[in-house]
Amino acid sequence: MADREGTTADDREGMTADGRVRETTAGRYRASKARRPGTAAPATEAGGSRTVRHAVIAMVLIGLGAFTVVGAATVFAAESIAKRTALAEAARSAQLMGNVIFKPVMPRLIRGDRTAWAQLDEAVRARVSEAGVVRVKVWNRQGVVLYSNEHHAIGMSFPLNDDVRKTIDQHASWADLSDLSDEENITEPHGDSRLVEVYVPLDLASGERLALEVYSTDERVATARGELMETLVPFSILALLLLLLAQLPVSVQLLRRVSQADAERSRLLSKALTASERERRAIARDLHDGVVQDLAGVGYALAAVRADLPPGTSAAAGGMLDRISEVLRGAVGSLRTLMVDIYPPDLTEDGLPQAVELLAERLRREGITVTTTVDVRAALGPDLAAAAYRCARECVTNILKHAEAGRASIDVTGGQDRLLVVVTDDGKGPGTALGSTGHLGLQLIRDTASELGGEVTVAERAGGGTEVRTVLAVRT
Numbered sequence: 001m002a003d004r005e006g007t008t009a010d011d012r013e014g015m016t017a018d019g020r021v022r023e024t025t026a027g028r029y030r031a032s033k034a035r036r037p038g039t040a041a042p043a044t045e046a047g048g049s050r051t052v053r054h055a056v057i058a059m060v061l062i063g064l065g066a067f068t069v070v071g072a073a074t075v076f077a078a079e080s081i082a083k084r085t086a087l088a089e090a091a092r093s094a095q096l097m098g099n100v101i102f103k104p105v106m107p108r109l110i111r112g113d114r115t116a117w118a119q120l121d122e123a124v125r126a127r128v129s130e131a132g133v134v135r136v137k138v139w140n141r142q143g144v145v146l147y148s149n150e151h152h153a154i155g156m157s158f159p160l161n162d163d164v165r166k167t168i169d170q171h172a173s174w175a176d177l178s179d180l181s182d183e184e185n186i187t188e189p190h191g192d193s194r195l196v197e198v199y200v201p202l203d204l205a206s207g208e209r210l211a212l213e214v215y216s217t218d219e220r221v222a223t224a225r226g227e228l229m230e231t232l233v234p235f236s237i238l239a240l241l242l243l244l245l246a247q248l249p250v251s252v253q254l255l256r257r258v259s260q261a262d263a264e265r266s267r268l269l270s271k272a273l274t275a276s277e278r279e280r281r282a283i284a285r286d287l288h289d290g291v292v293q294d295l296a297g298v299g300y301a302l303a304a305v306r307a308d309l310p311p312g313t314s315a316a317a318g319g320m321l322d323r324i325s326e327v328l329r330g331a332v333g334s335l336r337t338l339m340v341d342i343y344p345p346d347l348t349e350d351g352l353p354q355a356v357e358l359l360a361e362r363l364r365r366e367g368i369t370v371t372t373t374v375d376v377r378a379a380l381g382p383d384l385a386a387a388a389y390r391c392a393r394e395c396v397t398n399i400l401k402h403a404e405a406g407r408a409s410i411d412v413t414g415g416q417d418r419l420l421v422v423v424t425d426d427g428k429g430p431g432t433a434l435g436s437t438g439h440l441g442l443q444l445i446r447d448t449a450s451e452l453g454g455e456v457t458v459a460e461r462a463g464g465g466t467e468v469r470t471v472l473a474v475r476t
Contacts, residue, residue: 082224087175395423401428426465
């Protein structure tokens, strides 16, 4: 009884730690009881439904984007195909006109036969009414207009442009859309229109080669474009729509399976964490109620033996008992620290100040003066609070192992958007202990901060010592 009473009086810190553990366990137990089986499932299912719904919406938006891109590409392709088709048809028509109408008559017209001129005028007028021909010109190599259905242009001379030169010199036929901006078109009444311009070579029996230039309306291009737009664009859009509709059920089913697998993984992870927490709690309880109490009892028993030593006992025996008592007290302190590491105190907003104070006590037991500040003005989730505690704990461990400090501070402050953990000391400075990228403990808190959208910086204080600043994002 005396030993137990002594333990109760002097082992106050251990009882306080035990009280916190029991209080935390009871609080978590009540929280777990409040979440009866089945209450978490709807939330998980709702989250999975939201995931699938968001994915389907994303697919639909991507489909609309694909429709827009395919539609624009199809319109561009239709216009290109229509233009090539219409220009090729205009080139064939002009070639036929040159071979059938102009080639037989041009030798007579060059000799000054007026009937040849009238014959060409009549043939061209027929082509104007049938094929939409607007202007016809025949050029020689010197850039002289030998014939034009615009009579006042006949005999006019212009610098030979590249189109006429290529037609005559290279025997090349070609067609394109023209805005009639060339110098030889100054007499044209269609200067503001876009016409189909065709050049074909005329090889006369005399060996002379001329160039036939034919301008016609772009009605062929517009007609071909309209026909392709009516067939190609709807077909492309419909094919893409059918593909999307065919893939949508399969995609939704796959998304649901992925969502269910993710929910199952989260459930199993939660179970594993719960089991791990239960085991850690059991180990901490066994340590406190067993080994720690027994060692504390032995320590106080040794103190009683030391006090009851008979007079005349050698000083060596008393010193030996004192050293044994000191070793036992150190062992009890180490076990208590281990208990807190195995199963830390409540890390909610209410329990975080107590957890920080426990870390400060570890430093104080080593003769280090410590100040603490915990001022958090935001609701912290368990992950964020645990991350802040682990960062502070790692810094305290480094101070004990490496810093040789006399003073230290632990400050945990936060608002609505971030949580700041700053641990300082007046020791040796970062050096290789905290400054090295290979330092495992520091790398762990850096990884933890990075996962939570934050960062860790280590700096040497101006007055000597180290400052470790951890910034964690508060996610509401």
